[in-house]
Amino acid sequence: MTLLDIRNLSVEFHTEEGIVRAVDEVSFDIPRGKTVCLVGESGCGKSVSAYSLLGLVSPPGRVVGGKAILHGTPRLDLLKLPEKGLRSIRGNRISMIFQEPMTSLNPVFTIGDQIIEAILSHQAMNKFEAREKTISMLEQVKIPAPEQRVDEYPHQLSGGMRQRALIAMALATEPDLLIADEPTTALDVTIQAQILELLKELQADTGLSVLFITHDLGVVAEIADEVVVMYASRVVEKAAARELFANPLHPYTRGLFGSLPSLGGNADGRLKTIEGSVPDPLAFPTGCKFWPRCELAVDGCRETEPELRTLAADHPVACDVIEGGADD
């Protein structure tokens, strides 16, 4: 069952230097109760894709095309809904958590105030019920002594605790989809593992769908059901996590996996990085945007931009050079 069906999403930024196409014809769907990981190097358009789903791209950015159909209801196209309609979906049907737990909470209000406000703005409850709900949410995200924590200010909590509080806030309204934009990047490794564990548990309990943005393949291996790989504003490969790890097709994906020590082919265990750097979005190369960095590039790559084509079952990839199936 598909919860959110994203088709040909395109977002542009009209800057003084020119038009930046930050998201270019991105399509994927988010199944109910599953975790979709959006991976790619910095600047490839992961955050902008996620923000545009909630209408949170602000000028000079603009969604220039596409659909994002919620619940299979054509009326609920997130990219076309008016601001008012979106507001009743944000934080209610779709919640979001951010990278920086340090700055995602408002310093002048207590944790409780903020979660209670989130609940009250979408649900018919009185203050006492909302407070009860808040405490039970804090308990659910395993914050110790929630009755006390609820009245504390953000600066009194550690980074991991804050991210837990933010998850509690995001899930207090029982959304269908949680968008998590690199929620663990700012945390240290053990805390990161705990937060991922918590998200998995909550998902098992509630049937929540998660769109998880990261550039850490270790995290992907930990949490993903489906993986969408982005490079320079476009989707270059999509597959189930197991399939992708077993059989990465796109040279870029292989490059990424090469940079993962446990899965990489390097005998000495050193990180292999992809040569070159992310292209400037104002001056993308012609043809396949990856060719300047690609080991397999041939002349044809400079001319035509490859479309996604399905080589293996349920495993589309945007590369014209590679042959179907695993060949190495």
Next chain:
Amino acid sequence: MTEKGNEKSTGFWRTAWKRYRKSRMGMLALAFLGLLAAIAFFAPMIANDEPIVCRMEYTSADGATTNELYFPGLQETLRQLPWIGPALFSAPPPFSRMDFKFKKHFKPGRDWAIMPPVPFSPLETSEDRIQGYSGRHWLGTDELGRDVMARLIYGTQVSMRVGFISMGIAALIGLCLGAIAGYFGGWVDMIISRVIEIFMCFPVFFLILAVLAWFPPRIENIMIIIGLTRWVGIARLTRGEILRLRELEYTAAARALGAGPFRIVFRHLLPNALAPAMVSITFGIAGAILVESGLSWLGFGVQAPNPSWGNILRDGYGLMATTPHMIPPACAAIFLAVLCFNLVGDTLRDVIDPRTRGRGT
């Protein structure tokens, strides 16, 4: 951080107050301002020709004799309170009204009264004209035989009122416009920023003089004009602060939770942007007091016979050649009030500004 365990929640303002308390200068200034505010409010119980409390026997025109407790000074004080004041004033005993002249009917021996420390009203003239400092008139009297101390005390009332009300108006305008400009940006910001620039070009003092040529020079008008011109600094600071906060993740988080723009600006962002505005408001109060004193000194402010620090200075200035006794008290009052507001503003800035926060006080 060290006391975290046993401490209740500490919000920003509580932490700021804890740091503020460590500044001796700041606390001294704040204490003095507290004293001035108290003097302003309790003026009718400090300087009055009617007692704070008295028991009087009174035979009215229709022959009925009453012997009651009256609280004229207390009543006059409470009457200043908005809303409840007038209600109390018209209330039955123990707040019965003394609707006869205290001085005329008071008989020592039969009646008793507790007079305020300065037993003169600021408008009460007497035959003791232009006297120096004495036990009876602590700060002497003016040309009309009015007690300077009493006038100074009521002048405090004027200054505090002008300071707080005019800056209250300015703060309301400045915070709202600054927040809206900073958050919405675009043409809204364009318009508000231009208005700010236009207002910055006005020499406020002369603008006020010009306006007072058209409107009666009443204290209310002065407060409104100061309020309508002094919001600019507050607006600029607030705009800058909101511009910064708008980019922080909790703004995105609030949006992602479905909050509308006005809710985000006024509930989520403005409380975080208040600190710099507070500093500006405090300095603004000092400025407003100076403006009012200056206007009154020029004769455009509070009108005779009502007292204000500027008026006293003006009256004293006329007498300076013969007796300069009225100048020092009025000058000291203006100087100390302005100094204290500025000191409080300074301390507040040190306490709030993260760049100076680490420094010991």
